[in-house]
Amino acid sequence: MANIPGIPKGTRDFSPEILAKRNYIFDTIKEVFKKFAYKQLETPAIENLSTLTGKYGEEGDKLLFKILNSGNFLKNVSDTELHERNTTKMAHLVSEKGLRYDLTVPFARYVVQHQNEITFPFKRFQIQPVWRADRPQKGRYREFYQCDADIIGSNSLINELEIVQMIDEVFTKLNLKVTIKINNRKLLAGIAERIGHPDKLIDLTVAIDKLDKIGHEKVYEELRQSGFSEDGINLLEPILNFGGSFDDQMQCIEKFLGETDTGVTGIDEIQKLFTYIDLFKFNNNIQLDLTLARGLNYYTGAIFEVVSDEVQIGSICGGGRYDDLTGVFGLKDVSGVGISFGADRIYDVSENLNRFPEDVKTNVKLMFANFGEKEEKYCLHVLKNLRDSGISAEIYPESSKMKKQMKYANSNNIPFVAIAGENEMKENKFTLKNMQTGDQQLVTEEEMIILLS
């Protein structure tokens, strides 16, 4: 036991059974992305630390996995610095690279780096793992996959609509019931402005976001601690007690925001988006949620979050519009909007609810039993022909006992076993056994191909 190796915490092995189900999720998402005309991109797991730091806020920087420089990684560190043991200070001296934290920032880096080769608007999707040095817990891993789709270089709200459509289609295909929550950062900015603290947007959003988790009083308390005035907090009351129809909500927020510039634009954007949304039928709930504030700090317009209606696991998908993500890399005025599906959490939800289709488990259709040299030769040609016809098949690689071979087929969920011994070979046929029913029939190669296709 003691000498059995393990893997770092928060990481997982994906056995074939699990991977089959994971691929089902990836394939579903990928198919939808492609249908909406997004093109696939991959970027390296490692980025320069300068690309990553400062993009995710203070917390995010702490959660970046940093890679120790190769060779003499202490060569830039002086003895006094070593003595001080200030780890944050020393980190950039011993590490120049880090593992990617999400897919959006590398995408922004890619866009800026290749701006002359890209025709805008640019739609790309990306399915790759990301790493966070977080402490693992339920639905939270240190290595997990994101499935991102972003369109960059277009301000049109049609893009927001398409994102909602993609979300709805993906979860419909996966047979999961979800609620798509929508909000707009500009509304939140307007609220911050209205209550006299336009500079404290982030503190406001972080606090508001916890509303349904910790309740009104605690939120107020947190706001007070962040330095919001009592008057301002009192003003928030009607916003936090939001409810009613979409029109009621809009009226309420409109009245509240009054003449604040950003607020008015926000109202305009939300109204337009919901006008688009009303043109179509959706399978999942879509709601305006003013308390939705999550999302990374770079979001500036619409924000999305998707939660399962059936399992409590946190958000399984999130995204939004960012007006200036590429700005930090020197490319101004390029707006984008994107979405990220959390494949690992979606897996957990599907697994929990048992929503994977039956046929994801197996794709091997047939196994040839192996009786020895002569029989092997007889089977191998037919095996090739089956494979050429697109049928996934294999031959048991050695002539072990029949029992062992049958057991192998059984535990691998192979639905058919072809048996050929002297009798079958004489007739140029095979005994085809259906592993589910146990039935056997004598067939020719051609009949077998037809039966299995």
Place this chain on the structure above:
RNA sequence: GUGGUUGUAGUUCAGUUGGUUAGAACAUCUGAUUGUGGUUCAGAGGGUCGUGGGUUCGAGUCCCAUCUUCCACCCCA
């Protein structure tokens, strides 16, 4: 990063107030069955009890440290 929790066979778990050689089920392998799996029966292999230290005549059991698991907070997919 803060607080709590867990660790015994491949897996899920028993193991009494500290007392001989640490058990079960499932899984694996072998045989009953030399051309038939998923059911049955018989048998076998598999453990430095997470790791390191300590207390004790004696530790799976008590203490400390460390790693790991899971959970909550912060934050997030």
